[in-house]
Amino acid sequence: MDGIVKVPVALGERSYDILIGEGLAADAGRWFRAVLPKARACIITDSNVSGRHLVAFEKSLRRAGVTASAVVIPAGEASKCFDVFEQVVDQVVGGRYERGDAVVALGGGVVGDLAGFVAGVVRRGMRFVQVPTTLLSQVDSSVGGKTGINSRHGKNLVGVFHQPDLVLADTKVLDTLPEREFRAGYAEVVKYGLIDNADFFASLEKTWRDVFAGGPARTEAIAVSCRSKAAIVARDERETGDRALLNLGHTFGHAIETAAGYSGAVVHGEAVSLGMVLAHDFSVRLNQMSPDDANRIRSHLAEVGLPTRLSEIPGGAPSVSTFMELIGQDKKVQNGALTFILSRGIGEAFIAKDVPAEAVRAFLTDKLSEGQA
Amino acid sequence: MDGIVKVPVALGERSYDILIGEGLAADAGRWFRAVLPKARACIITDSNVSGRHLVAFEKSLRRAGVTASAVVIPAGEASKCFDVFEQVVDQVVGGRYERGDAVVALGGGVVGDLAGFVAGVVRRGMRFVQVPTTLLSQVDSSVGGKTGINSRHGKNLVGVFHQPDLVLADTKVLDTLPEREFRAGYAEVVKYGLIDNADFFASLEKTWRDVFAGGPARTEAIAVSCRSKAAIVARDERETGDRALLNLGHTFGHAIETAAGYSGAVVHGEAVSLGMVLAHDFSVRLNQMSPDDANRIRSHLAEVGLPTRLSEIPGGAPSVSTFMELIGQDKKVQNGALTFILSRGIGEAFIAKDVPAEAVRAFLTDKLSEGQA
Ligand SMILES: NC(=O)c1ccc[n+]([C@@H]2O[C@H](COP(=O)([O-])OP(=O)(O)OC[C@H]3O[C@@H](n4cnc5c(N)ncnc54)[C@H](O)[C@@H]3O)[C@@H](O)[C@H]2O)c1
Ligand SMILES: NC(=O)c1ccc[n+]([C@@H]2O[C@H](COP(=O)([O-])OP(=O)(O)OC[C@H]3O[C@@H](n4cnc5c(N)ncnc54)[C@H](O)[C@@H]3O)[C@@H](O)[C@H]2O)c1
Ligand SMILES: [Zn+2]
Ligand SMILES: [Zn+2]
Numbered sequence: 001m002d003g004i005v006k007v008p009v010a011l012g013e014r015s016y017d018i019l020i021g022e023g024l025a026a027d028a029g030r031w032f033r034a035v036l037p038k039a040r041a042c043i044i045t046d047s048n049v050s051g052r053h054l055v056a057f058e059k060s061l062r063r064a065g066v067t068a069s070a071v072v073i074p075a076g077e078a079s080k081c082f083d084v085f086e087q088v089v090d091q092v093v094g095g096r097y098e099r100g101d102a103v104v105a106l107g108g109g110v111v112g113d114l115a116g117f118v119a120g121v122v123r124r125g126m127r128f129v130q131v132p133t134t135l136l137s138q139v140d141s142s143v144g145g146k147t148g149i150n151s152r153h154g155k156n157l158v159g160v161f162h163q164p165d166l167v168l169a170d171t172k173v174l175d176t177l178p179e180r181e182f183r184a185g186y187a188e189v190v191k192y193g194l195i196d197n198a199d200f201f202a203s204l205e206k207t208w209r210d211v212f213a214g215g216p217a218r219t220e221a222i223a224v225s226c227r228s229k230a231a232i233v234a235r236d237e238r239e240t241g242d243r244a245l246l247n248l249g250h251t252f253g254h255a256i257e258t259a260a261g262y263s264g265a266v267v268h269g270e271a272v273s274l275g276m277v278l279a280h281d282f283s284v285r286l287n288q289m290s291p292d293d294a295n296r297i298r299s300h301l302a303e304v305g306l307p308t309r310l311s312e313i314p315g316g317a318p319s320v321s322t323f324m325e326l327i328g329q330d331k332k333v334q335n336g337a338l339t340f341i342l343s344r345g346i347g348e349a350f351i352a353k354d355v356p357a358e359a360v361r362a363f364l365t366d367k368l369s370e371g372q373a
Numbered sequence: 374m375d376g377i378v379k380v381p382v383a384l385g386e387r388s389y390d391i392l393i394g395e396g397l398a399a400d401a402g403r404w405f406r407a408v409l410p411k412a413r414a415c416i417i418t419d420s421n422v423s424g425r426h427l428v429a430f431e432k433s434l435r436r437a438g439v440t441a442s443a444v445v446i447p448a449g450e451a452s453k454c455f456d457v458f459e460q461v462v463d464q465v466v467g468g469r470y471e472r473g474d475a476v477v478a479l480g481g482g483v484v485g486d487l488a489g490f491v492a493g494v495v496r497r498g499m500r501f502v503q504v505p506t507t508l509l510s511q512v513d514s515s516v517g518g519k520t521g522i523n524s525r526h527g528k529n530l531v532g533v534f535h536q537p538d539l540v541l542a543d544t545k546v547l548d549t550l551p552e553r554e555f556r557a558g559y560a561e562v563v564k565y566g567l568i569d570n571a572d573f574f575a576s577l578e579k580t581w582r583d584v585f586a587g588g589p590a591r592t593e594a595i596a597v598s599c600r601s602k603a604a605i606v607a608r609d610e611r612e613t614g615d616r617a618l619l620n621l622g623h624t625f626g627h628a629i630e631t632a633a634g635y636s637g638a639v640v641h642g643e644a645v646s647l648g649m650v651l652a653h654d655f656s657v658r659l660n661q662m663s664p665d666d667a668n669r670i671r672s673h674l675a676e677v678g679l680p681t682r683l684s685e686i687p688g689g690a691p692s693v694s695t696f697m698e699l700i701g702q703d704k705k706v707q708n709g710a711l712t713f714i715l716s717r718g719i720g721e722a723f724i725a726k727d728v729p730a731e732a733v734r735a736f737l738t739d740k741l742s743e744g745q746a
Binding site for chain 1: 495
């Protein structure tokens, strides 16, 4: 097939490839076989994706001689919970899949995070293949091996590092994605520009409509994002250092998402959009970056239709005390100080280890009164 | 303190020490601090152990300046389940323990397996300390990093490899252990002799009463066992080869344990005793070893009071079909063949990769009719 981009993730004996291309899923069986010659496949997918893509996907596996069965979970963040985790584990175990067989995640980040955790714990670790079907999961969650579920105390607090053996990102599959979801995933694409690639951000400002429309511009934006993530993960697989940069916008974002209750009122990428705006505004307030850069970021996110103001949160923004409580759960507050991802400008994010919790509180207090004004 | 034996477990950057000695727990805080200078401790223990050893243990931690809290789970194998797992995870997360803090397992193999799994998944991996309080956990389950819970499809099917940072085996703590439990753990001590150390088996035949009584003979037997396990684990951390030898007696044993329903009618070590007898009898039947060796093994296990005949199982032995069904869940049956640990004599266990399932069935059919005769 033409136009397949291969992005290697260099992790020693846990190395693998991300394959990106239009229509790739039709050849999934062949790619699967090339990497896992003897494995059976236990597909995990969700109730939205199954209707649209499961039959074709299973057919492709079968054509390549891969024995497969499927488990369908309810769509939505609420499935990243203990109950669904237990049910899926039980089905994989009951299906007598072995350590050499593969759990295959066919879906967005919810399916990927849950299925990866299942793959990491059934028989203390099975093979794992990611077939991400949302923009967010293609550029972010399917790469890097973080898996897990939510606890009632916060997002992603329970899980394992479990690298996939293969990631198959079919950019065509995104055509069936609701526009809101595509847009939300786009927030993470923008994130890579903001972390360390100002040129990429500048090109997105010009070409974002093409990325939304599909075709080569989309494939290219996904490939740049994956390369960026792969490089960071290769430097720091277990997040003891640089990998934390990927959390740009996520401390505020997770608080917004948790407060909204994973109900779908705010989806992850929307929360990240708001969180990135807050992180950059906060950087401005701490005299780390210019207001012009922060405005350019906000403008681009707003232009594509992402939320950029707390007042846009359906049901209202969390209170300052809820915010601080949730941030404290997400990040350790040590001697009154927090680790935060701040920025010195577009493409110049950095890890700040001693941000006073009081500065965060004062910033949020002002932001929230603005929002209500 | 005098008479502390240190057994290193050599696993590269995951290496750690097992410390074995009488009264060691009183110094737990100091040992903990030496390995984890800044960590807080979230102790997991069970309802039997907490009344006997928790207060002293917490005091020792406090004396060394370690902040600690405790979670008490119901005693018994039934706690190795999803519900208790979820509850404990929730308490550790709710206690705001970080990745650098430690989950401390104070208890037998049930507490250790569950707590280790919790440590492996909270925030995708916390520090972990084992303080085993049963003979079985001191010589076996606390060493090697296998953690997990049971599924309704079988034992230990869900979990992770998560090595501890330290193992503290206080041989004195075993004085409060019910004799039945001590005896059950002794089955695993015997196992090390049977796998590859005929001299150790011969010495146990002579000195087992001293091991049961306590003092230096007990410490020595535990140290020999730990060295044996440490050597096998260092060779093959993730059980892709030799580590399977540790499953001697466990394929039959797990089936017996699962059939009895983890009710306490048969405890793990008792099932292993029966399983080892079966594995050696089966080896005799396959003309791999002499009936004399098998008889010597049975005699020793019977002498210490361990069950050696299927007819001794309270509630009756599983039927042949139940046995085969459970063995099939435990071990992959490929083209009608099973991988089994067999033996050529005392201290000469080996991995047999192509044991016909039909041979197992025929053997069990005969055994069960004997038992009923
Ligand atoms: N593991 C990581 O490193 C990582 C990184 C970022 C985000 N995440 C996680 O990812 C999750 C968010 O992922 P997401 O945005 O993909 O959410 P998602 O999986 O919930 O997918 C969004 C929605 O789109 C639907 N959908 C998926 N593919 C579709 C398709 N091709 N056509 C039509 N509908 C489709 C889904 O059913 C769902 O309703 C969050 O839980 C977040 O925590 C994880
Ligand atoms: N992870 C591994 O590598 C591995 C290896 C072997 C066995 N195991 C697991 O270990 C478990 C069995 O371990 P176990 O035999 O220690 O069982 P256990 O933890 O249930 O302990 C046995 C009983 O003794 C009590 N007890 C523990 N310490 C005591 C003490 N000092 N004084 C008084 N009572 C005490 C417990 O409350 C329990 O009732 C099984 O679940 C088995 O699967 C794991
Ligand atoms: Zn994200
Ligand atoms: Zn055992």
